[in-house]
Amino acid sequence: xxxxxxxxxxxxxxxxxxxxxxxxxxxxxxxxxxxxxxxxxxxxxxxxxxxxxxxxxxxxxxxxxxxxxxxxxxxxxxxxxxxxxxxxxxxxxxxxxxxxxxxxxxxxxxxxxxxxxxxxxxxxxxxxxxxxxxxxxxxxxxxxxxxxxxxxxxxxxxxxxxxxxxxxxxxxxxxxxxxxxxxxxxxxxxxxxxxxxxxxxxxxxxxxxxxxxxxxxxxxxxxxxxxxxxxxxxxxxxxxxxxxxxxxxxxxxxxxxxxxxxxxxxxxxxxxxxxxxxxxxxxxxxxxxxxxxxxxxxxxxxxxxxxxxxxxxxxxxxxxxxxxxxxxxxxxxxxxxxxxxxxxxxxxxxxxxxxxxxxxxxxxxxxxxxxxxxxxxxxxxxxxxxxxxxxxxxxxxxxxxxxxxxxxxxxxxxxxxxxxxxxx
Numbered sequence: 027x028x029x030x031x032x033x034x035x036x037x038x039x040x041x042x043x044x045x046x047x048x049x050x051x052x053x054x055x056x057x058x059x060x061x062x063x064x065x066x067x068x069x070x071x072x073x074x075x076x077x078x079x080x081x082x083x084x085x086x087x088x089x090x091x092x093x094x095x096x097x098x099x100x101x102x103x104x105x106x107x108x109x110x111x112x113x114x115x116x117x118x119x120x121x122x123x124x125x126x127x128x129x130x131x132x133x134x135x136x137x138x139x140x141x142x143x144x145x146x147x148x149x150x151x152x153x154x155x156x157x158x159x160x161x162x163x164x165x166x167x168x169x170x171x172x173x174x175x176x177x178x179x180x181x182x183x184x185x186x187x188x189x190x191x192x193x194x195x196x197x198x199x200x201x202x203x204x205x206x207x208x209x210x211x212x213x214x215x216x217x218x219x220x221x222x223x224x225x226x227x228x229x230x231x232x233x234x235x236x237x238x239x240x241x242x243x244x245x246x247x248x249x250x251x252x253x254x255x256x257x258x259x260x261x262x263x264x265x266x267x268x269x270x271x272x273x274x275x276x277x278x279x280x281x282x283x284x285x286x287x288x289x290x291x292x293x294x295x296x297x298x299x300x301x302x303x304x305x306x307x308x309x310x311x312x313x314x315x316x317x318x319x320x321x322x323x324x325x326x327x328x329x330x331x332x333x334x335x336x337x338x339x340x341x342x343x344x345x346x347x348x349x350x351x352x353x354x355x356x357x358x359x360x361x362x363x364x365x366x367x368x369x370x371x372x373x374x375x376x377x378x379x380x381x382x383x384x385x386x387x388x389x390x391x392x393x394x395x396x397x398x399x400x401x402x403x404x405x406x407x408x409x410x411x412x413x414x415x416x417x418x419x420x421x422x423x424x425x426x427x428x429x430x431x432x433x434x435x436x437x438x439x440x441x442x443x444x445x446x447x448x449x450x
Contacts, residue, residue, distance in 0.1 A: 116384030180207030
């Protein structure tokens with residue numbers, strides 16, 4: 027990773043700022059149209075073509091789920107249950123309450139909170155099988171009260187999903203699971219097929235094909251976000267252990283060659299030590315080729331004059347993951363305006379948030395933390411407004427309604443208020 031002085035390169039060059047799907051948009055459009063037209067038949071064809079699987083059925087049976095749970099290492103089951111408990115505890119605090127406000131004239135109005143009925147969960151499969159994604163997407167939806175959770179995940183060539191994925195789904199309370207993924211799975215959730223139910227919202231990460239498919243079906247259904255490659259930005263001072271920082275940077279670099287890992291520090295000595303440590307730790311990783319390419323293409327170290335400048339640079343970049351690695355991070359947390367999830371202190375690696383702590387790991391990328399938030403319970407509810415006026419209350423405001431309506435050239439609006447008092 028090359029070391030730069032702050033201001034030597036524009037901040038916009040530090041992280042990938044766009045989600046590139048243009049190269050797949052036409053293919054995705056064709057797949058979506060095909061699934062909408064042929065339903066299950068198309069899904070079976072795509073399973074053979076993309077997954078190498080000759081499926082006998084699209085839906086995973088309860089017996090298969092139970093068998094996968096029993097086959098999973100008991101120690102990992104305990105870890106899943108611990109993580110699930112932490113995720114539930116954190117997200118239960120996010121529950122919204124409706125409200126009603128009353129006027130002295132007998133009128134009242136308010137907001138009613140209703141869960142989304144059916145939610146589709148996209149979970150990566152095969153070599154990128156992430157049971158953590160199952161917990162992070164399903165548990166907030168369950169807390170919100172969604173009636174049905176429908177999970178899609180691509181099968182292996184044997185037609186099966188990894189046991190850990192199915193075990194996590196059982197723990198999280200997923201209702202139905204289907205052996206499909208990619209753009210075809212998103213299309214199935216959006217349009218419905220003979221086997222896969224049509225849902226109201228689709229959440230969860232995936233490839234560029236999944237991201238583009240979610241973009242194209244938005245409007246027919248809701249989606250959580252268009253997620254890009256993973257990002258980590260570490261702000262650290264001279265007291266930090268360079269080995270810790272290098273390990274945290276590599277934890278994101280190993281995801282994808284497009285992932286971004288950036289260190290911003292006020293210490294040139296730390297910058298140089300981290301650079302050396304990265305080379306040492308990289309050689310030890312099974313995914314060293316991926317991580318190495320990621321660091322070479324997108325990894326950077328920036329040296330600033332002071333830590334407040336480093337945090338301000340982080341605000342401009344609005345990273346997915348932001349680590350504040352110093353002994354007393356809380357004063358700097360107050361300076362953070364734009365970040366998906368913030369990890370405080372020297373003992374809080376980003377991986378803690380990926381798996382166990384409780385806050386959600388489905389986060390805005392590509393600078394979207396400037397205007398959006400992590401996945402949470404609020405993503406699975408709807409707010410419905412309601413209003414009640416007595417005749418006397420309406421009489422007091424009818425002329426204002428008519429005046430406003432006529433100012434906008436909408437006479438029927440005005441008449442709808444006045445006619446109740448025979449004033450038209």
